[in-house]
Amino acid sequence: MDETEQDQSAQAGDGQAIYFDGLSNRRQTVTVVLANQLVLRSADNFVSWPYPDIRRVDAPSGILRVSCLSASPLARLEIRDPALASGIVARCSRLDENRLTSGAIARIIGWSLAAAASIVVMVLFVVPFAADRLTPLVPQAMERHLGEAAEVQLQAVFGNKMCRAAAGQAAFAKLVEALRGLAGLDADLAAQVLDTPIPNAFALPGGRFFLLSGLLAKANDPDEIAGVLAHELGHLKHRDNLRQAIHNGGSSFLIGLLFGDITGAGAVIFASRTIVTASYSREAEHDADSFAIEVMHKLGRPAAPMGELMFRVTGKEGDKQPSLLASHPLTEDRLARMRAEDQPPSGPPLLTVEEWSALKGICK
Template structure:
């Protein structure tokens, strides 16, 4: 006799669980705590993340989800996984410090390291950086000097004078109240410059001034302007010493060394300005700031200017030895803390020896009388 009912079928499909069996609980959701930055504010949010079909971030007042394929790793301290999302705010970040949870998220994100630099990429960046640095060095050491030598003869005299005038404006801004204007001293200085200009083959467009500063220096500007500092007059013992130094500066003007140095020092700024007709901008500023303090030419340019000064003094029948002794006196007594004449190219024994070797007994009249020399020495009083 069948004692079972349809509702109590003991077959496998409807078998009742044993009375002592342990209930099976559903699997716990994957997730845990993390820190979230939304990229729109600096607020730090503590969130609970869940790993389902997307990365989900929940807090009391926020709900955010990120697709796994958009998640990328971001540099972070050791022990922290920091990620961003391509489809979220560019500055949004999620930080996970639980190692197991981090490993699970990494396993689900197939492209998490797609944008990270490999060692090969880093090596390529370093290589290109070194190549860029080498190109800059090549421009400074080769291209700009080559360009300055080639461009200098192409600059018309009118542009060179315009450039010199722009530099004079800057110099007068600095030394505007230090121009030496004593009448007798100015007359003596003009006489000395005129006496040197004629054998130097320079026209009467040459302009010169004395500045009341203790620096023993003299420098020339493009376009026929040069300045003498009172400090050099203070160290000079006679007109021939000053005349030799001024003849040296006229040599720089004659050879256009100042313009060549401007193009070299101004580099690309001057070249671009020259290309667009702006020769009173950055290049002039670079030149004026350097020229006011230190007449820094190459050794070849200095040697050529020395030769020019020797030639001028010979034409005037005046000795060359005093010029060398003044320069040696200046460089020998400088303490290294104050800019001096040709501080970047110290006067060597060979240079002084050249002045002495080229020296001749005076055969021409004195360039200044004793009274005119006293006036020149006192031009800044």
């Protein structure tokens, strides 16, 4: 075959295609010449791609889309002409070299599912076990630092809404000090009332806990609030909030890996926030209730009012979710237990009528 015949043979499959240079979003129509290399020509472009460097790229049915290893990584050529596409396929012996086969895809999916399953097992079983073992080993100084980090999140959630009425603060301090002594906690324990309608109370690692005014507004007497505060002191005594932070931090780190947060940066934020909105395990809640009941009995005050306040806030929970799915004991079950273990008052009231009135008005 002479040179003229070779050129005619090479050009038999020539045609037009759409070219993207990978440097701009401009769509160009080019003439494709099947010579010693794949030549792309237009009024302002002349590009040649070696056939061994051309690879197939995913494309809709009826379109051959290719790239070139020696060209810009984003450069693409789209061929809609079946004859031209056939000519290119015939010349590119390594066209599908890097293309995933169905078997390779199945293996990738299988390994991905196995990795996801292992992370789920870690989150559900290994991390809680590790948190239980690590909590007693964490120094108090480190626990205080974690509490400070959580307090930053607290300020982001609630802002600067500390209740500061002098008489109310004095009454609150008296109530907290009576509980702290019998709870066996350090004198550097810090407590604040936050002005927010949310009816709740929570503790932070390192000896800080907060009463929200929404809960104070629903309380009928000091015994109700004292029981709830004693419950939170129980969480501090047992270091439940630190255990929860370790658990949530490890879990969120693993979940971050699952969804692409390879730095784990979200773990610290997530762990800090979940301290503020902590939902402890059934066992931790049961033990904190036991602690509160014991403290109230030592004070000579009834424990049932705590359960009555919680029931007033949440209502009957058994109608909302099956008890087997609940992460904490149902409020009605906790109230029943506190009533069963209740004792009649044998000690003086924790606050006078005037002090209770001042505490109720601490945010005014």
